[in-house]
Amino acid sequence: xxxxxxxxxxxxxxxxxxxxxxxxxxxxxxxxxxxxxxxxxxxxxxxxxxxxxxxxxxxxxxxxxxxxxxxxxxxxxxxxxxxxxxxxxxxxxxxxxxxxxxxxxxxxxxxxxxxxxxxxxxxxxxxxxxxxxxxxxxxxxxxxxxxxxxxxxxxxxxxxxxxxxxxxxxxxxxxxxxxxxxxxxxxxxxxxxxxxxxxxxxxxxxxxxxxxxxxxxxxxxxxxxxxxxxxxxxxxxxxxxxxxxxxxxxxxxxxxxxxxxxxxxxxxxxxxxxxxxxxxxxxxxxxxx
Amino acid sequence: xxxxxxxxxxxxxxxxxxxxxxxxxxxxxxxxxxxxxxxxxxxxxxxxxxxxxxxxxxxxxxxxxxxxxxxxxxxxxxxxxxxxxxxxxxxxxxxxxxxxxxxxxxxxxxxxxxxxxxxxxxxxxxxxxxxxxxxxxxxxxxxxxxxxxxxxxxxxxxxxxxxxxxxxxxxxxxxxxxxxxxxxxxxxxxxxxxxxxxxxxxxxxxxxxxxxxxxxxxxxxxxxxxxxxxxxxxxxxxxxxxxxxxxxxxxxxxxxxxxx
Numbered sequence: 001x002x003x004x005x006x007x008x009x010x011x012x013x014x015x016x017x018x019x020x021x022x023x024x025x026x027x028x029x030x031x032x033x034x035x036x037x038x039x040x041x042x043x044x045x046x047x048x049x050x051x052x053x054x055x056x057x058x059x060x061x062x063x064x065x066x067x068x069x070x071x072x073x074x075x076x077x078x079x080x081x082x083x084x085x086x087x088x089x090x091x092x093x094x095x096x097x098x099x100x101x102x103x104x105x106x107x108x109x110x111x112x113x114x115x116x117x118x119x120x121x122x123x124x125x126x127x128x129x130x131x132x133x134x135x136x137x138x139x140x141x142x143x144x145x146x147x148x149x150x151x152x153x154x155x156x157x158x159x160x161x162x163x164x165x166x167x168x169x170x171x172x173x174x175x176x177x178x179x180x181x182x183x184x185x186x187x188x189x190x191x192x193x194x195x196x197x198x199x200x201x202x203x204x205x206x207x208x209x210x211x212x213x214x215x216x217x218x219x220x221x222x223x224x225x226x227x228x229x230x231x232x233x234x235x236x237x238x239x240x241x242x243x244x245x246x247x248x249x250x251x252x253x254x255x256x257x258x259x260x261x262x263x264x265x266x267x268x269x270x271x272x273x274x275x276x277x278x279x280x281x282x283x284x285x286x287x288x289x
Numbered sequence: 290x291x292x293x294x295x296x297x298x299x300x301x302x303x304x305x306x307x308x309x310x311x312x313x314x315x316x317x318x319x320x321x322x323x324x325x326x327x328x329x330x331x332x333x334x335x336x337x338x339x340x341x342x343x344x345x346x347x348x349x350x351x352x353x354x355x356x357x358x359x360x361x362x363x364x365x366x367x368x369x370x371x372x373x374x375x376x377x378x379x380x381x382x383x384x385x386x387x388x389x390x391x392x393x394x395x396x397x398x399x400x401x402x403x404x405x406x407x408x409x410x411x412x413x414x415x416x417x418x419x420x421x422x423x424x425x426x427x428x429x430x431x432x433x434x435x436x437x438x439x440x441x442x443x444x445x446x447x448x449x450x451x452x453x454x455x456x457x458x459x460x461x462x463x464x465x466x467x468x469x470x471x472x473x474x475x476x477x478x479x480x481x482x483x484x485x486x487x488x489x490x491x492x493x494x495x496x497x498x499x500x501x502x503x504x505x506x507x508x509x510x511x512x513x514x515x516x517x518x519x520x521x522x523x524x525x526x527x528x529x530x531x532x533x534x535x536x537x538x539x540x541x542x543x544x545x546x547x548x549x
Contacts, residue, residue, distance in 0.1 A: 011291075011375040011376070012292065012295060012373035012374065012375050013373060013374065013375075014363075014371065014372060014373060014374075015360075015361060015362060015363030015372060015374045015378055027403075029403055029408065029409050030403040030404065033399060033400045033403050034400075037389055037392060037396075037400055040391065040392060040396075041389055041391040041392065044391045044432075045391070111386040111387075112386050112387055112404065113364075114364065114386070115364065115380075115386040115387075116362070116364065116380070116386060116387060116404055116405065117362050117363035117364050117378070118404060283366045286359060286364045286365045287303060287365060
């Protein structure tokens, strides 16, 4: 069958070609509705509602505090251990929740992805925003506790907090995009990601000080340990919210800010890679789901 | 006439994977079975639809109609060839995909409207018309999961039918609701056609298609075999159906129609 040649025409364009993150962010209204849907739908029908998003971190916190802090004596080694613990915890929770939900974001919206063309980046982006919404109450509690322990705002504290937050947000979004795309092809990933999150929780100096790694492990392990961007981010948050209120002699990892700068650069690269991979793989989403 | 949809020698292959897990894969490999099959859903299909035309896309299940619609809507990308569309595309493709059961009818109108490409002001302007058309006013603030399936489909159809795209794709959506609502849907589609929108309609009800459309396209096994008047297209589909029934009888097993 032949087609009558059609003259080149600006009005005609390839459908579905105009996706991408930029279009996602332009479509603020839809993004807002999707975030609201997530928040409303997740806890609808439960008595506690959004209160559940406080219960999980509260239980984690209590377990770590009593087992590691009191029973294992970390409370005596680190001044204001609850704040030390919590400042790392809010950030690690942000990271783990971002990855948990972005990984499922595309597969969870399979009917939509299969039937309607939307910029597919919408779904992981909405998941990241939902995680950020859940991060806010934790941050507020942290601030309250820090103030009670004698913390006062300072430019350095804000700078360190902003840098630590940026590392986690950018890295989480980047890895999240990649995981969301790969999970469409291999559903194993969502299981693997959840298990990895346990490792993440224990591989940052959140429950114990990094000096324990220095004292117990060979030098190269310490180097690997400190190369983790999340270690820098958690240290920065402790620098921002815990250190000013404590007056002991606690040393953060050497060259904290230099490492943090490198970590942020790495996070940006990871994000660029994740974004590019998602963009390539999303063409196959509709037929793989 | 200005072209609205230009499909140029489009080919689309699908890979059917028979084994997903390592266990299944090793079992199949051990038995010497193939792990996956490729099949051609669309084979060098070319079609130009002009602005304001209403085209009926006919064919048996598995002939590639739905795949073609998905390529036009941008949900899928062609392996070879190109698809070009003018203006905004929206579809009544499996209406209800965007409805969230935990949200209320009202919230769903806004969410699904935005998913189908409407802006906030546009939805607010059409809100009353959408609710009126669907006939679910009384349950607007109830969660959609408590709706009957008919109410659910009616709400979904009304939202989709009030998007005002330049190209409108309709896939089996006319099978929703009771006969009076179906009649209302057809009226709405005639109204949209009257506004000069381009439409591509897929349905199994051949008589309805012949009445609604002014051009018929028939597909058979991923190929476009007929493009002309609706009667001619319909005749070919009826022949195909008869042939398939006959084949089913000789095979002895009335396995029904194949893949959708």
